[in-house]
Structure formats: C-alpha cells, structure tokens
Amino acid sequence: MIESTLRTEDVPAAERFDYLRECLAKTVCPHELSCDSDAELRAEIRVIRLGAAVVWPVTVSAPLRLRRSMRMIREFDPEFYHLSLPLRGTLEIAQGDQEAAHGAYDMYVIDTSRPYDFRASAPPEHRLTPAPARPIADGRPSTAGREPDGAMYAVGLEVPKALVPLPVDRTARLLTRRLPGQEGSGPCWRAFSPGWCVRPPPSGPPTGPGWKQS
Template sequence: MIGTVFRSEDVAAEDRFEYWRELIGRTHAPSDMSSDYAADFWAEQRLLQLGPVTVWPGAFRPMRFRRTARMVRQSDPEFYHVSLVLGGGLGVDHAGRADTHGPQDLYVVDTSRPYDVGPPEDNSGVRGVGVELPKALVPVSPDRVADLLARRLSAQEGVGALLSGFLTGVARQADTLKPSDVPRLGTVALDLLLAWFAQELDTESALTPETRQHTLTAHIRAFIRRNLHDPDLTPPVIAAAHHISISYLHRLFQQQNGGETVAAWIRAQRLEGARRDLADPALRAMPVQTVAARWGLSRPAEFSRAFRTAYGVPPTEYRLRAAAPTAPPDTAKEFVGGQVARVPSGN
C-alpha cells in the first residue's frame, strides 16, 4: 500500500469536521472551510506523494473552500491544483472566471490567487481526485496558465483522458502498489500533467523530448487497449495510426516498458482481459473461446497455451476455480499507468 488514508468514521462524530479542516489545512494551501453538514460530516481521503506531485483521491459531503487574498499573502506554496471531478459537482470562482464542474471535468486553480470553491445547492456529495504540482515545474509563464484557471476542461479526450485514466487507476490500485512503484508513478504523473498543460495551452514545443516520448507512449498504450478485440492489431497498424515508424515504436517500448516488446505487451493485455472475463460470474455461460475471441485471441490452441503459461492453469480450469466458493485469490497482473500491480482474482 502507498499513501496515508483518512476516514471520518475513525473520528468521533462531533469532531469529524474540525479534524477534516485541520487535515486539509496541513496538506493543502490554507483556506477557510465551511459546510452545512458540519454536524453530520463524512469524508475519505488518501494522500499519495509521488515525487514532486501530490495526488489525493477523496470523497466528502458538500463543503466550501475560500482562499482569500490575505491568506495568499500569509502563505503561498506556489502550486497549481488540478481537480478531476468524478461524482457530484463543484462551482469555482477564480481569477475573474466562474464555472460549474461536473463528472469527467478537469479544472485548475493557482494557489497564488484567491478562489472560492463550493458545491451547487442540489449536490449531495463530491468525489474526485486532486493533484498538486509546483508551478516552477510547468515550463510556461503563470500569465499564460491563467488562461486555463477555473475553466471547464474535458477529461474525456486527448491527454485529458490519459491523465484521468492514470489518476483513477492509481487511486483504485493504491492498496496493491508498493513504495518501490512510487518513483516511476511520479514520473508518469508529472509527464502527463505537463503534456496536458501543453495541449490545453498549445505549447507542446516547451516540453522536453523525454516528456513527449512518455506522452506518446501513453497514447499508444491507450490506443492498444481500445483495440484489443481486433485480431489484426499489429505493430505496423499501431505505428501507422500514430504516424511513426515501426522501428521507433519498438524503440519506445524497449526504453519505457522494461524491454518488453510491443507484441508481448499486447498479448499480456489480452490475456488479462480474458482472465477477468473468465472470473466474472455474469459471463459464466459464455464459451471460453468466445471470451478469448472478444480479446482478439482467435486461435484456441494458442490461447490455451498462452493462458496456461501466464496463469499456471488452462482457461477452463481457471474458470472453475474462480467459481468455487473457497477459491483462493490468484496473483494476476494488472497494469496501472505503465506499472504492474498484483491484484486478487476477479478484480
């Protein structure tokens, strides 16, 4: 497990909101917090320190955050705070712009400027992932970034979708990740954030070659995941879709995927998809070979051999074990932001 976790039920009911305020005050830019639900407050938050980037998945009852000009003068960590909204909504008044943000929206605030963030009146709770990174790491001027502040930005397309997928994946798998995973995850997080800023501001030329390569690799992985069902998904098809040579595609994977080849990575992703489906009770009536074909594995003999090599048993036996009431968890591989985590069977 990585990160520290706060859950309001671990604190006496009458102390929860004040404890939450104190926690947020220690870990984020100071702000004035209030809630109509202070007497019956609940919140959960995990704090993940990934190198220079702090990621904090959380959920809480509606509350308001106000950072005044006086607070800015008294204390300014000089961060950009990026929020991914996953549930509920938030209204943001910041840098002369006001907007409302709902699920699958991203927005940015600058701790060097006052802001007022609060939920709409009909909101019953907020769920999302916040990210903070030092402003000094963003290779464009704060005046240029000001064009993004408080705006409603999409988490469903381009680099925004890659960033969203990474953040939700890290939040979901934090219990299975190890401290040794943190340096790589921090690099991925920072590269995706910088690439996202560059895309939104049209300043890709300011990115380092390494960041551009990491972002391109993330795009390629996302493309592969979307097309795993296609048995004709091959390195030439992938290279052509991204306007790069096949040799450059192979070089990217060798450099950034631990030497694993493109074909091997595709096979591993397909096998993992088939494994999850075989463990899914809702798909128990689906023939094994139909499950395999859904993941682009159209040759039964080859699928059976590859599955046994990866998981130690043939696919039919794996399904029977997964269905058994006392089936022990396996140690299948799940990929999160380019990292490999060990997860229980059926997740």
C-alpha cells in the same frame, strides 16, 4: 511514493470538521471551510506523494465550501497549480473574474497563489445508507458503518508551479476553465483516477463523449 489515508470517521463526530480543515491544510494549504450540515460530514482523503507532486483522491458526503483568502496566501503559499477531476457530483469554482461549474470527468486548473472560492456538492440523490465494512485501496477494512452512496468523488493533483514553465498570462487564461478530458493527456488522467479513490465511484468507469474503452 508515500501514501496515507485520512478519514473523518477516525475521530469523534464533534471534531470531524476541524480535523478535515487540518487535513486539507497539511495536504495542500490552509482554507476556510463551511458545510451545510456538520452532522452529516464524512470525508476521506487518500494522499499520494509522488516526488514534488501530490495526488489526493477525496470523498465527501455533504456539500462543502472552501475559500482561500489573500490573508491566507500571504501567510503560506505552496505555489501549486491544482488540477481537479470530479468523478461524481459537481465542483463550482471562482478565481479572479472567472468562474465555472464542472461535472463528472471535466477537468480544471486553479492557482494557489490567487484567492478562490470552491463549492463541492454530491448528486441530488445524496443519502446515507447502512453499509458493511469492506476492504479499501490500502487493504484494510473501512471503519465506516454508514457509507455515503450519494457522495461527491474527485481527484486532485498538486504540481509545483516551478515545474510548469509557462508564461503567467497564458496560465491565467486557463484558470477555472473546463479542460477537455477526451483530448491530449485527458484520457490517461481519467483512466487512472478512479483507481486512486479510497472508495471508487459507484457509477463505474468513465463514460460519455470522447471516452473509448478498449
């Protein structure tokens, strides 16, 4: 396992947007990025490489839009299936003629070989509040002096399509659609995901229909 943590607060404010775009390109693939307020943008990505797969918990403090065009796909395509699990906030995704909005503890899959349009937004109570430095997952103190207590939290998983031997037409029907987090492997993914976050979501462990704690 190879792990690293990328933080926009490690670079000057004027460079954070370009730094985040570079981080996403290295972690997954190139995207076009846009943000409602560059000044408020704070993001942290924890990159965990597990063989050919990549897990990347992310925290974002401002509404963010990511688009992947056919031109970008022709230039570089890692040929991944991307599984997303939002832990707090909303993820809206459109791919092909399918689109959906997903809330906390929903799951969905997209294909990096097809164009898509993705929007991430924090809960309505989004605000930035002063917060003291505190230890994070890798044992080092956070460099952030202000913490997004209304941030969007999510966990992404990139899996090479070669490792998922399913017919293309079958996977195409699943793209962007909600996958039940309370069935199959969903509960396991939901249970471990908060622990992968750079800063675990303040809302606590998974709750809601179909979720049971032992």
